[in-house]
Amino acid sequence: MHAKLILTLTERGQDEVTREEAAEILGSTPSNIRNLLSHLTAKGWLERLGDGRYLVVPPAYGAEPTGDYNVLALASASVPKGYVGWWNAASLHGFTTQVPNAVTMATLRRHRPRVLAGSEVRYVPVSPEKFFGFEKRQVLGRSVTVSDKEKTVADCVDRPDLCGGPSEVCRIVWGASFDIDWERLVDYVSRIGSISLIQRLGFVCDLVEATVPPPIRDKLRETVKAGYRSHFGPREKVEGVIGFVPDWGISVSLTKQQLLGDVPRKREIAP
DSSP, rough: OHHHHHHHHHTTTSSSHHHHHHHHHHHHHHHHHHHHHHHHHHHSEEEEEEEEEEEEGGGGSSOOOOOOTTTHHHHHHHHSEEEEHHHHHHHTTOOOOOOOOOEEEEEOOOOOOOOEETTTEEEOOGGGGOOOOEEEETTEEEEEEEOHHHHHHHHOOOOOOGGTTTHHHHHHHHTTSSOOOOOHHHHHHHHHHHHHHHHHHHHHHHHHOOOOOHHHHHHHHHSSSSSSOEESSSSSSSSOOOEEEETTTEOOOOOOHHTTTTTTTTTTTTO
């Protein structure tokens, strides 16, 4: 009976199953189905998603964990509308060498944090205006909804606290600069509509010497309103920080060394 359920779901190409669907496939009683699903979960053939839903572990993997990225498929399937974002997305796209311990999902409404496959999954509600720029990717044979490359950059610059902090933002922007569509990125940050995001992005691109086409830089610069001021870094005053950057109208309370410490070939730049 155990094998029949897993093989039937695999033949159908079905990634998820509910208790009701399992009962229909096997023609069994609700109590027997609950016991069966609990057994398959304990053996590693299923992962519990909640609300009577389970993610199917393909037989090709066997009843073993499918690696670090299995939790991304679980997290992606755990909410009806959401995408893997920020630090996790940057790691998936290869913009950073860091692999976060927790998974952060962008969602349209609040959800309680949960633990899936031993990893914490956090759900960050975003406004409908920011809920765009995501795609389906195959990760270890499973479908994962993740922010695309350009939206990942925009989201990380918008929320440094969700991607390892300011120095990691610089590492992500540098890593992404070789592999993104700059016109799309400008379109995305314009849709988000945050001047402080544009100021931060422009400053970081200049700092890491990203390969930004001059017309793109000019377009970003023209978007910054005269007299508009924003801040990047901690609020406490520290000696030797970069300070005010007139080109972008942004005050930076961090040193170059602090910001470039994780950026390849930039680590030796003095403050």
